[in-house]
Amino acid sequence: MTWEPVIGLEIHVQLKTRTKMFCRCAVGFGAGQNTQTCPVCLGFPGALPVMNRRAIEWTIKLGLALDCEIAEHAVFARKNYFYPDLPKGYQISQYDLPSCTNGKVLLPSTEGDRTIGIVRAHLEEDAAKTVHVGGRSGRIGGAEASLVDYNRGGTPLVEIVTAPDIKSAEEAKRFLQLLRQTIVELGISDAEMEKGTLRIDANVSVRPTGSDELRTRTEIKNMNSFNFIARGIDAEVERQIGVWESGGEVEQQTYDFDAATGTLTARRSKEEADDYRYFPEPDLVPAEPSAEVVAALRGEIPEPPAARIRRIEPALDLERATVLVTGGLDRLWDETAAAGADGVAAANVIANTLVGAGIDASAVSPAELAKLVGARDRIPRTAFDEAISKIADPGFSADPYLAQEAVSDADELGPVVDRILEENPGQVAAYRGGKEGLLGFFVGQVMKETQGKANPRVVNDLVREKLVAR
Amino acid sequence: MRLLERREVSSAELHAAYLDAIGERDDELHCYLRTCEEPSGGGIPIALKDVISTKGIETTAGSRILEGYTPVFDATVAARVKRAGLSILGKTNTDEFAMGSSTENSAWGPSRNPWDPSRVPGGSGGGTAAAVSAGLAPWGLGSDTGGSIKQPSALCGNVGLRPTYGTVSRYGVVAFASSLDQIGPVAKTVRDVALLYSIVAGRDPLDSTTAELREAVALPEGGSLAGVRLAVPKQVGDLDAIEPGVRAAFEAALDTARELGAEVGECDLPLSYRYGMPCYYLVAPAEASSNLARYDGVRYGRRVDGATYGEMVDRTRDEGFGPEPKRRIMLGTYALAAGYYDAFYGQAQKVRTLLIREHRDALEGVDAIVTPTSPTVAFPIGDKAADPLAMYACDLLTIPSCLAGLPGLSIPCGLSDGLPVGLQLIGSQFGENGLFRVGHALEGALGFDTVPECLR
Numbered sequence: 011m012t013w014e015p016v017i018g019l020e021i022h023v024q025l026k027t028r029t030k031m032f033c034r035c036a037v038g039f040g041a042g043q044n045t046q047t048c049p050v051c052l053g054f055p056g057a058l059p060v061m062n063r064r065a066i067e068w069t070i071k072l073g074l075a076l077d078c079e080i081a082e083h084a085v086f087a088r089k090n091y092f093y094p095d096l097p098k099g100y101q102i103s104q105y106d107l108p109s110c111t112n113g114k115v116l117l118p119s120t121e122g123d124r125t126i127g128i129v130r131a132h133l134e135e136d137a138a139k140t141v142h143v144g145g146r147s148g149r150i151g152g153a154e155a156s157l158v159d160y161n162r163g164g165t166p167l168v169e170i171v172t173a174p175d176i177k178s179a180e181e182a183k184r185f186l187q188l189l190r191q192t193i194v195e196l197g198i199s200d201a202e203m204e205k206g207t208l209r210i211d212a213n214v215s216v217r218p219t220g221s222d223e224l225r226t227r228t229e230i231k232n233m234n235s236f237n238f239i240a241r242g243i244d245a246e247v248e249r250q251i252g253v254w255e256s257g258g259e260v261e262q263q264t265y266d267f268d269a270a271t272g273t274l275t276a277r278r279s280k281e282e283a284d285d286y287r288y289f290p291e292p293d294l295v296p297a298e299p300s301a302e303v304v305a306a307l308r309g310e311i312p313e314p315p316a317a318r319i320r321r322i323e324p325a326l327d328l329e330r331a332t333v334l335v336t337g338g339l340d341r342l343w344d345e346t347a348a349a350g351a352d353g354v355a356a357a358n359v360i361a362n363t364l365v366g367a368g369i370d371a372s373a374v375s376p377a378e379l380a381k382l383v384g385a386r387d388r389i390p391r392t393a394f395d396e397a398i399s400k401i402a403d404p405g406f407s408a409d410p411y412l413a414q415e416a417v418s419d420a421d422e423l424g425p426v427v428d429r430i431l432e433e434n435p436g437q438v439a440a441y442r443g444g445k446e447g448l449l450g451f452f453v454g455q456v457m458k459e460t461q462g463k464a465n466p467r468v469v470n471d472l473v474r475e476k477l478v479a480r
Numbered sequence: 481m482r483l484l485e486r487r488e489v490s491s492a493e494l495h496a497a498y499l500d501a502i503g504e505r506d507d508e509l510h511c512y513l514r515t516c517e518e519p520s521g522g523g524i525p526i527a528l529k530d531v532i533s534t535k536g537i538e539t540t541a542g543s544r545i546l547e548g549y550t551p552v553f554d555a556t557v558a559a560r561v562k563r564a565g566l567s568i569l570g571k572t573n574t575d576e577f578a579m580g581s582s583t584e585n586s587a588w589g590p591s592r593n594p595w596d597p598s599r600v601p602g603g604s605g606g607g608t609a610a611a612v613s614a615g616l617a618p619w620g621l622g623s624d625t626g627g628s629i630k631q632p633s634a635l636c637g638n639v640g641l642r643p644t645y646g647t648v649s650r651y652g653v654v655a656f657a658s659s660l661d662q663i664g665p666v667a668k669t670v671r672d673v674a675l676l677y678s679i680v681a682g683r684d685p686l687d688s689t690t691a692e693l694r695e696a697v698a699l700p701e702g703g704s705l706a707g708v709r710l711a712v713p714k715q716v717g718d719l720d721a722i723e724p725g726v727r728a729a730f731e732a733a734l735d736t737a738r739e740l741g742a743e744v745g746e747c748d749l750p751l752s753y754r755y756g757m758p759c760y761y762l763v764a765p766a767e768a769s770s771n772l773a774r775y776d777g778v779r780y781g782r783r784v785d786g787a788t789y790g791e792m793v794d795r796t797r798d799e800g801f802g803p804e805p806k807r808r809i810m811l812g813t814y815a816l817a818a819g820y821y822d823a824f825y826g827q828a829q830k831v832r833t834l835l836i837r838e839h840r841d842a843l844e845g846v847d848a849i850v851t852p853t854s855p856t857v858a859f860p861i862g863d864k865a866a867d868p869l870a871m872y873a874c875d876l877l878t879i880p881s882c883l884a885g886l887p888g889l890s891i892p893c894g895l896s897d898g899l900p901v902g903l904q905l906i907g908s909q910f911g912e913n914g915l916f917r918v919g920h921a922l923e924g925a926l927g928f929d930t931v932p933e934c935l936r
Contacts, residue, residue, distance in 0.1 A: 049553050049652075053774040055546065056533045056555055056652040058687050088770050090816070094789055099773020156789060158778070287816035289825055292658035292767060293650075294688050 012219040013254070015247045016227070017176035017212060021189065023072075023168045023199045024136060024207040025065050030164040031135040032059030032102065037166075039205060043159040051164035053097030058293045061086075065166035066109065066297050068198040069133045071307045072168060073110025075192050075314065076128045080304050084109040086133075086291040091284070094158050095138040103134030103169075105288050109297065115172075115192075116316040117185055120328055123316070126185055127173030138163030168199075174213065174224065179243035182212065183236045187336040191315045194338065203234050210239055214246045216254065225260060230274065232266040242267035245274055325353040333361045338371065345376035351383040359383050363398055373402035381408040390416045392462035416465035420472060423456070423464055427472050430455045441477055449473060484524065495519035495567050502570070502616050509592045511601075511611035514538060515570035523565030526676075527611045527620035530571040531578055532663070533652035534558050541654040542574040542586040542604075545800025549781040555652025556687065557621055557663050557680045564679045569617055573607030576802045577772065578628050578656045580604050581874035584865045585804040592861070593636060595899055595932040599858040602632030602874075608666050609636040613932060619667035619676055623653055625660045626760050627854075627878030630890040633666055634853035634902020637892040637930050639673045639919065640666045642878075644909050645885035646691045648677075649684030655771040657764035658689075660882055668930045670891060670919040674699050677912065694910040700920035706741035708918055710734075710905075711846045714746050715753040721855040721876055725896025730852045733893035733903050736925050737850075742918075747842035747849060752880035755831045760879045761872065762815045762828035769812030772805060807868065832883050839884040843908045848918055851877045853890040853902030881906045889915040892928040900928075 030037055033050035049057040070080050087105035113128035139162045144154030170189070176182045190208065193201045201208040215227035230246055233239045245267065250260050265274040315335045322340055323331040325347065334340040339360050346356045359379070364371060382397050389411060397411040417423060430452055431438055441448045452473045457464055484491065499515060506512055513530050516537065528534060531541045533551040535558075540546040554562065562568070575585035583606035584590045593601040594614035601610035605622030609632035612620055622629040624642035633640025641664045648663040655661060665676035678697035683690045712734070716722070722730075734744050777783035777796030784799050786792035801809070815824040842849060855876055864870040881888050886906055893903035903922070907915045929936070 049551075052779055054533075054551070054553070054780065055539070055541070055549070055654040055774070056531075056551075056650070057553075058651050060686060060688050090770050090773060092773065092776065092793065094776075094778050097774060097779060099776065100770050285818045287770070287813065287818070287821075289766060289770070289816055289821070292689075293655075 013216045013247075013251045014219045015178060015243070016174045016215045016217055016224065017178075017182055017243060018174035018227075019172045019176065019182060019186070020211045020213070021170040021172075021186075022209040023170065023193055023201055025068050025166040025168060026199050026207070027062055027064050027068070027166055029062060031062050031065055031133070031166040032164055035164065038161070041161055044161060046161040047163070051097070052160055053099070059102060059291070061294060061297065062166060065133060066299065067303070067307060068166075068196070069109045069131065069168050070299060070304060071196055071310065072170075072193065072198060073113065073131050074304075074308050075196055075311050076110065076113040076115060076131060076170070078110035078113030078128060078131060080299070081107060081109050081111070082298060083107060084297040086294050086297075087288045088291050090287040093137070094156060095140045095163065097138065097160065097163060101135060101137065102291050102294070104132035107296075108132030115185065115189065116314075117181065117188060118316055118319045118323070118328060118332065119181070119184075123320075124175075124181070126175045129171040129173055131168055131170045134167050134169060136162050136165040136167040174215075174227075179240040179247070182243055183240045184332070186210065186236050186239065187332075188315050191336045191338060195312050195315070203236075212239060212243055212246075214243055214250070215260070216247055216250045226262050228260065228262065229264045230267050231264060233269070235269075238267060238269040241269065241272060242274070245272060249274065326357050330354070330357045330361065337361065337365065339365070342371045342374055342376060342379070346379045346383065349377045349380035351380035355386065356380070356383045359386070359398075364401075367398050369398065369402050375401070375406060378406055378408040381412060385412050387465060387467045388416060389414050390463040391457060391466065395462070417460060417463050418465040418468045420468065423460070423469060423472055426456055426459050426464075427452075427469070427476055430459065431476060438477065449477075452477070491522045491524070491565075491567055492519050495525050495569065498525050498569050498617060505614060506616060508597055509594060509610050509614055509616070510589060511572055511591050511607045511614065511616055512570040513540065513542075513573055513588055513607070516568050519567035521562055521565040521567040523567060524618055525569040526561055526566040527569050527572045527608050527617035528558060528561075529605050529608050529620065529622045530574050531623050531654040531656075532558055532571075532621060533654070534568060534571065537568070537571060539571065539654070540587070541578070542576040542583075542588060543800065543802065543805070544587040544782060545775045545796065546654075546781045551652070553652060556649035556684045558652065560680050561621070566679070572605070572611055572617075572620060575604035575606075575804065577654065577768070577805050578604040578623055578625055578661075579768070579804045579808055581627065581631055581871050582859075582861070582864065583607060584861065585802060587802055590861055593858045594935065595637065595858065596934075599860050599899070600635070602635035602854070602858065604628040604632075605666065606632045606636075609633055609638055609640070612636070612638050612666050612668060613930065614935065615931070619665060619672055621663055621676070621680065622666050623656075624662050624664055624882065625656050625764060626882050627875035629664045629666060630878045630888050630902070630904060631854050631874060633890045634892070634904075635858040635900065637900030637928065637932065638666050638668060639670050639892070639923070640664065640890045641673050641677055641912070641915070642882065642888045643677060643681060643912060644887045646689050647681045647693060647910065647912070649680075649687040649690050651684055651686040657767040658771060659767060660760075660764060670889070670916055670923050671699050673889070674912075674916045695913060698913045698916070700916040702917075703921045703924045704741055705737055705918065705921050708742040708847045709845065710737060710742050710744045710848055710850045710918070711747035711842065712744065712850055713749040713753070713842070715749055716851050716877075719753070719855065719876070721873055722852060723856050723896065726852050726855060726857060726901050729894030729896055729901035730903060733922065733926060734850065737922060740921055740925055744850075745846070747846065749838055749842055749849075749880065751831070751838050752835050752884075753876075756835065756880035756883060757872065757876060759828045759831040759835070760875075760883060761811065762824050763832065763883070765808040765812030766815040766825045766828075767812065768805070769809045769816065772801070772809055775800060804868075835880055836884045839881060839886055839906075840908075843906075847907070847914050848911075849881075849906040851904050851906070853877060853904040857896050857899035857901060877904060885909065887912050887915055889919045891919045891923050892930060893922070893926055894928065898933060
């Protein structure tokens, strides 16, 4: 029997509003502990929440980008539980009447567009941060004391819940790349996992391939990059298949994924089921955005990343198109190609060379970049690399670099190639024995010898020619 | 006030005179939990119930769990009275977290009724009511969830207003049941109550549930009730809980109203009297169970140390909360529990919608619904302390209109065995001005002497 994974994701996105969800404290990262607090976000007696209108609007904007239905009447509820990072003893969160429901994301894939359902996107306030002092590795077990930093408490947080429509770890990763890009382009969050402004939990189960049953699922937490998420899901899928195949039963459980060891650790199971005693937050009135506001927000939504992938794919291929769009590089590519550059060459230069050099794509002139892409094989490698390193400088012009010619003269390059081949008889023998990948080694040696001034294409041809000739 | 305006007496002198009176009489009455030696404004002094946060002045809400808690901010109502120049005399006693009808649930001991110090002043705002009655404050602010302004006002012979829900900011007022809590004035006359109301009322950006007043507060004038239509709920006649002496004073006041030209008719509130109490005792404890969750010893107030976080919180709450908050937290936690929500809290909210509708219908073409405020006069301290249900029944007549979010004004309307009886006027949403008008006319005609007989 073969098995297929059934994966759903819960994505928490911290909004980068200027102030917190229910008070006027600044939202920020790295300020002194407990300096961004007030009676409201510290839960002082009598303090009351006041909704951050911008956070509501941004949530709606996100909902529109995810093709959700936008509630005319959204209600905040209290989710009651005790924890020191929750100063009021409850979290204010949209519950049964969230701002956004029933959306979808189209995920371009080689088999056409896959549709990933969005069950809901709701707004809530983030909890504070607990720091455990003493004991091992910052965990609560064995700690001498716990300290709470309330700066993060009350930051607007959107939780996006997908349907269990994702079928592989790889697909989960592609979905997340697309979603992250959507969020970043809306300008509502930095969505950076390492800063905790984007946090992801995965719900995973497996079932016999082709069946439509839903078996017991587990939750994986504590994964801080898309690659770790994919690895965590793969590890859990493998574990569950093993359990079922050995006649066991998968139990509902939450796991932490340790990326260093690739292992899943079960969290201590709770003795009782959670009962958050939700009820509508009586200190707030419902969020009832007018049709005009929603229409105006709809007008601010950029073309969705998936549509852009499909649009530029024909000139490239799915993988290159996806890399450009999810890297926020497709606009530069569009304009560079429009300025006359070859599409594939431009995509390669943008996605590899520019990104590799850490260049800010938004500061690059497409016209100058197009010139460089067109001249890449003609000018010396060193000139090209130098041009790329300066391309984001104000007033950059490609012309001085284009004036330099690479050495393309076979008479001049031939002796150098001969010398390199003579100096590396072992590699020559290996190449002739079938290791054709060594071609690049010889080309590289020649480029080094000519200090990057040789035309790599000519060198390539010469090397190949001479290796066959001997 | 006239003396102040004519500069015959200064605010500081007034403040000091009240402090002298408090020093003299409050050992017995225990209206104040603490007093402020220095006047905070150049105007008339005022007493604030201890649920109202006052910057720099300890605020305990009558609970040990807030012992030593000094707010770093003023409640909006405290800020507004200060801005109006009123000088804060002190913080007055209350049942713990405003849960009670006698102040016997205060962690700091009960207040006493100036009319008979062996009796309760009512509650939860018994401290303010007793202080105003005994002349230990000219007026004060209380909070009313199910009757905590109106009932003690009745039992102490004062005028008290529970305003329309949403007209006075709750910001900074220690929460009991958020969808019911309202702040309101207590004084000796309807005009004073109206004046104090005008100072504190109006939308507050810090409280999302507040609204702008529909019309400016009008200080009432005149003594005629010609053209005024009052309605007594049919059900009031059948309530055995209403003492004969209370009924007699109430009936006499209705006669006075008729003499002033009012038309006194009947209205029907069957659901309100049948389901009001059970509905209230689901909604209020449910919200309280959540509102009181923040008292965990982590950030402020009392903390009882323990080996772990959980143990610290458990001990803090065990020692910090008295029996009544514990009882209501338990009740409320059950009312919200998964599987019970629909049957309890959800159902209570539906009932509440029905009560709102029923009151709206009853007020159609009527200026005010009238009932006695409290079914009884002030009872002896200890009488009901061991019987929570008997204590809850004190608010039988005040609770339904609280659930409906409507304003209620209690005015003294006579005596029964030498103890004050209150008359409750219930108006439509934002109908405070109408209540002031009716209350003021009745007050003039009834000529009730608000000074307790033993103090004259």
